[in-house]
Amino acid sequence: MAAGSAEEDSAHRFLEAWASQDFAAMHDELTPDAQAQYPLEQFSAAYDEAQSASTATTINAGEASGPENDVIEIEVGLGTEIFGDVNGTLKLPFQDERIAWGPHLTFPNLEQGERVGRRLTLSERASILAKDGTPLAEGAEVRDSPLGSAAIDVTGTVETPDEELRPKVEASGYPGDQETGVSGLELAFNSRLAGKPGGELLAVPEGSALPDVPSSTQGRVLANAQQAPGRDVRTTIDPDLQEVTVSALAGQAGGIAVLDARNGEVRALAGSAYSAPQPPGSTFKVVTATAALEEDLVKLDDYFEPVTSTNPSVETGANTIDNAHDELCGGSFEETFADSCNTVFAPLGVDVGEEKLIETSERYGWNQPVTLYDAEATEAVQPGEMTMPTSFDDETLTELAVSAIGQGEILATPLGMASVAQTVAGGGVRHPTPIVTEPPLRADAQPVQVTSKENARVLTGLMRAVVTYGTGTAAGLSGVEVAGKTGTAELGPKPNQPQVQVAPGEEPPDPEQIVDAWFIAFAPAQKPKLAIAVMLIDADGDGGEVAAPIAAQILGSALG
Structure with missing residues (x-):
């Protein structure tokens, strides 16, 4: 102008x-x-x-x-x-x-x-469907599914918007009290599912009810809009596997993610499967082992003297690192992986070095965007990312050593750790982890070659040893070979522990720790179909004791 x-x-x-x-x-x-x-x-x-x-x-x-x-x-x-x-x-x-x-x-x-003012015709909310077309969420007034509450961990919920969300709902043309997606896929694809209202934009007399004008009010039409119905969202979810997975978690704090080992597609989610990132514990040793194999630092028959504790870098004054239960741990490289020897993998992380460990981790998905769906949906939901430091400033190398065993500032989600298992199962190729079938709704992401096929074959053997004779025997199945890795992340001492009286000169026992229990796996080991990660927060036992049996229950139901 x-x-x-x-x-x-x-x-x-x-x-x-x-x-x-x-x-x-x-x-x-x-x-x-x-x-x-x-x-x-x-x-x-x-x-x-x-x-x-x-x-x-x-x-x-x-x-x-x-x-x-x-x-x-x-x-x-x-x-x-x-x-x-x-x-x-x-x-x-x-x-x-x-x-x-x-x-x-x-x-x-x-x-x-x-x-x-306006006079609107609202659209009926569309459905969220499983891969086979089974409704995971349908209905306008009340969202329902043949799976019942087992579907909610995937679909999320619709609710009356709170004060923070209300302006966004109103800006889309819906009344401020119109139920809207607030979590999960209901939030990720809210505008697609909700459709667009249609109706008339009106010039109405002063004093009329606004913004939504009752039919009894006369007005001049300023503009018209055609109603656009909501569109269904079809997911990659297997409805039977989804029910089994939610049932196996049984309401415990934590999360489970199950992927198709062949292409990374999400088959089931339960609990905090892609939120609340936690230290992954010894499941991260898959990453450390990958880096060590790529640097040709270890061979399967290398022998490591059994010890209960070690200093991963005497020269720099690193802190001493113990095995999980102060046990003697050693043997061949395969045996130390199967038994999850901190005393081997912490020094190995130091040998690998900061740059190589971070680079390998990022190829596995750390510090990378989550690939459940497109950028707009990701921005709406903001799923938890796997993160780790991009450098270690600790001159003693203690931080690098503890990171190599999945402690410290390494954070992961079940979705991300299932992707680690999928990468090994997929011959060293990490696939995106889409949860929707339509290409335009998927993340703009391509497969990543994390490591060689040969290294993936070696890692498969290491993970088989975990389940065959190591810390993950509780994940073993009759007739199905499972390859896995246990993890137990210590988060600090439990509060309000009673003081233990000890004799003069004796050391008091270590305080009982708050732990997260992990287990990652894929099966069948030689022709993988599913990859899984189980995380239990503030667990009642180690990963091999409490998380591995849950993975076995799910894999056995799907593959047995």
């Missing part, structure tokens, strides 16, 4: 401020009488009301004409969520080079005494 007379300059400033939502600057252009009659708070509320009713998101001003009879006419275009582009004329009355404002100026084509 070109500048000219004082009135045109004022109109230009007014429209420019409107486009940037600077209501205070708009208010400055009003006559003193208008400012007194409509204080800034009331003035701003009038524009908020009009924009909420129309779902306007952008304002563009064209050329001005006038002033004629102290009125400047401006062509104004508004971009709206529901009604598309709405164009019209705004007639700004002037008095002493200031705008003699009234509430009808909140929207183009309104006459004095009119407000903008």
Whole structure:
């Protein structure tokens, strides 16, 4: 809009401020009488009301004409969520080079005494479907599924929006009390599932109920919109496996993720499968072993002297690291992996070095975006990412050593750790982990070659040893070869422990620790179909004791 007379300059400033939502600057252009009659708070509320009713998101001003009879006419275009582009004329009355404002100026084509309202037809919410078409969530008023509550860990929930979410719902054209997706896939694909309302944008008499005008109210039609129905979201979920997985977790704090070992697709999720990242404990030794194999630092028949504790870097003064139960642990490299010897893998992490350990971890998925769905859905849900430091500033190398055994600042989710298992199962290739079938809804991600096929074959043998004779024998199945890795992450001493009296000169026992129990696996080992990760928070035992049997239950049900 070109500048000219004082009135045109004022109109230009007014429209420019409107486009940037600077209501205070708009208010400055009003006559003193208008400012007194409509204080800034009331003035701003009038524009908020009009924009909420129309779902306007952008304002563009064209050329001005006038002033004629102290009125400047401006062509104004508004971009709206529901009604598309709405164009019209705004007639700004002037008095002493200031705008003699009234509430009808909140929207183009309104006459004095009119407000903008709407009469909507709402769309019925679409369904979330399993891979085979089984409904995981369907229905408009009450979301339901043949799986019952077992589906919610995948679908999430719809609820009446809270104060924080309400403006976003209203901006999309729905009433502020309209139930909306607040978690899971209901949130990730809310706009797709909800569709778009249709109806009429109306000029209605002042005093009408706003923004949603009852059918008894007469009004002039300013714009029309066709209703757009919601569209179903088809997932990669196996409904039978989903029920088994949720049942196996049995309400415990933690999470489970089950992937198709051949392509990374999500087959089942339970609990905190992609949120609340936790230290992965010794399941991370798969990563450390990968880095060591790539650097040719170990061979399967290398022998490690059994010890109960070790200093991973005497030269730098690193802290001593113990085995999980202060036990003697050693033997061949395969045996130390099967028995999860901290005293082998902490020094091995130091030998691998900071750069190689971080690089290998990032190929496995640490510090990388989650690949459940597209960027818009990811931004809405913000699933927990696997993270680790991008450098270790500790000159003693203690942080590097404890990171190599999955402690310290290494954080992981069941989804991410299932992907680690899938990578080994997939011959060293990490696939994205989509949960939806339509390509446009998937993450823009490609498979990553994490390590060689030969290294993946060696890692498979190591993980078989864990289940055959190591810490993960509770995951063994009759007729199905399982390859896995246990993990137990110590998070600190349990509170309120009684003091233990000891004889003079004796050391008190170590305090009982809060632990997270982990188990990752894939099966069948030689022709993998499923990859799984189980995490139990504040568990009642080690990963091999409490997490491995849960994985066995799920894999046995699916593959047995």
